[in-house]
Amino acid sequence: MKIARDTLKFIIEVSKSSAPKEFAGMLSSDGDIITEVVIVPGTESSDESAVMQLFMLPNIHTIGTVHSHPSGNLNPSSADLELFDKKGRYHIIVGSPFTLSSWRCYNNKGETVKLEVVDYEFEEEENG
Numbered sequence: 001m002k003i004a005r006d007t008l009k010f011i012i013e014v015s016k017s018s019a020p021k022e023f024a025g026m027l028s029s030d031g032d033i034i035t036e037v038v039i040v041p042g043t044e045s046s047d048e049s050a051v052m053q054l055f056m057l058p059n060i061h062t063i064g065t066v067h068s069h070p071s072g073n074l075n076p077s078s079a080d081l082e083l084f085d086k087k088g089r090y091h092i093i094v095g096s097p098f099t100l101s102s103w104r105c106y107n108n109k110g111e112t113v114k115l116e117v118v119d120y121e122f123e124e125e126e127n128g
């Protein structure tokens with residue numbers, strides 16, 4: 001599995017600007033590349049409520065979840081593990097200090113998986 005560099009940068013930026021509140025969203029992909037983040041509205045500051053918000057989302061076609069841990073602890077909580085098991089196969093946790101190396105991806109069992117960061121051409125509207 002892979003993730004577009006720009007998508008990862010977006011996740012890190014929005015996590016950083018949400019801190020000390022937690023950011024949460026769903027991931028969707030183009031083939032085997034994660035290219036999109038669906039932001040969960042009204043995400044609350046605590047870990048548990050962010051998780052609850054994800055549970056309440058309708059079944060849009062997503063492949064996993066992303067959320068931030070402003071504490072910097074990149075390990076999934078027990079509530080996270082429950083969520084991982086229900087909401088797709090790839091789950092990203094971003095932590096403080098919100099750099100390109102302060103994140104980790106897990107599978108639905110909570111085991112660390114490698115996500116390759118790749119360059120991806122986003123389609124742009126043509127002018128005129």
Ligand SMILES: [Zn+2]
Nearest residue numbers: 047076077080
């Ligand atoms: Zn969490």
